[in-house]
Amino acid sequence: MRKVFFSGASFIWILPILALVVALGVAWQSYNSRGPLVIVEFENGAGIKAGETELRYRDITVGKVENVGFTEGLGKVVASIRVDKDVAPYIDSSSVFWIVQPEVTAQGITGLSTVLSGVHIEGSWDDQIGTSTERFVGAAEPPLIRSGQAGLEIAFRTVANGQLTDNAPILFKGIEVGRVGRAKIAPRGNYAIVEALIFEEHRSLVNENTRFWDASGFSVNIGPSGAEIDFSSLATLVGGGVTFDTFVSGGGRVQDGSVFEIYPDKESARNSLFNASEVDPLKLSVVFEDNISGLAVGAPVEMSGLKIGEVEALSGVVDYDVYGDSRVRLSVNISVQPRDWACPGR
Structure with missing residues (x-):
């Protein structure tokens, strides 16, 4: 009787013990398979929700937000x-x-896909294992050039009367072959500069003789055959863009990091090639005490009656530490071509 009792008791206790062991094993397996936490700071939450918002890499879910909070002082x-x-x-x-x-x-x-699936966080990294880092500062917008993405990495800057439209397409004969990033003002404020990417399959279209110009808006030409409206595409007509062409052959290979100027139109871009000098222009900034009537961007800079450059930008400057007063003075940025005034016999 006693033996039967202990046998029954042993059998009754074995089941919960086995269940506990299995549960502990599953819990350990789940804990051991977890990845680490990474902390990312953003300027605003933008719909991020704990337990719902996914981290994606190349459209594949590779993580999930566990907690959302603030930095000290509620700054981010x-x-x-x-x-x-x-x-x-x-x-x-x-x-x-x-x-x-x-x-x-x-x-x-x-x-647009987030309308149904919800806001998510996108990540970009390369295929090389590096030193692990736990804390990051989130970007306000997607990077133009992502890790592992191939292409020709160049930069654009404006010239006089030129303009840059950021986050715009780069077109060649109406086909998108690259993208422009976010434009920034140079530290001295005399031009805008922006990074750009020419897709890998189209990088051979660009060489040292290639010229880029603004393709936004449209132009109207009236001739014997009537009116002609010219614009690169409907997209650039609405949102702006850049286009290019290589007017002469023989240009050398372009390396990553090369800087090209954006001209206001095709004619200016073509003329810049045939008027180009082998010597880079000299950039100068001149401050005038008094206002100069009629001075405008594009005005010629002359020496002994010969044009040696032109005005690139005009602005007002106030500097009490330098001039000892708070008067507004005229600051003029000029571009001077050394070949035009340094040649013998001039």
Whole structure:
């Protein structure tokens, strides 16, 4: 009787013990397979939700936001993201994170898929395992050139009367072959500069003799055959863009980091090639005490009656430490071509 009792008792206790062991094993397996947490700071939350917002890499979910909070002083939003264990080793200091959400701009609609799936965080990193980092500062917008993306990396800057439209397409004969990033003002404020990417399959279209010009808007020419309206595409007509051409052959290969100027129109771009000098122009800034009537951008700079350059920009300057008063003075940025005044016999 006693033996039967203990046998029954042993059998009754074995089941919960086995269940507990299995539960502990599953819990340990789940804990051991978890990836690390990465902390990303953003300027605003933009729809991020704990337990819902996903981290994606090339449209594949590789993590999820576990917690959303603020930095000290409520300056920024902090998202704690649990990333997949097999992806975590590739996330290093060069990684970039940004929030993908619906956005309507002159260039079109982006992030339209998030209307149904919800806002998510996109990440970009390369395929090399680097030193692990746990804290990042999120980008306000997607990077133009992402890790592992091939292409010709160049930059544009404006010339006199030129303009740059950021986040715009680069077109060749009406076909998009690259993209322009976000334009920035140079430290001295005399021109704008922006990074750009020519897609890898089209990089051979660009060489040292290539000239770029603004393709936004349209032009109207009236001739014997009637009126002719010229614009690169409907997209550039609405949102702006850049186009280019190589007017003469023989140009050398362009390397990453090369800087090209953006001209206001095709004619200016072509003329710049045939009027180009082998010597880079000298950039000067001149401050005048008094206003000069009639001076405008594009005005010639002359020496002994010969044109040696032109005015690139005009602005007012106030500097009490330098001039001892708060008067507004005229600051003129000029571009001087050394070959035009340094040649013998002139």
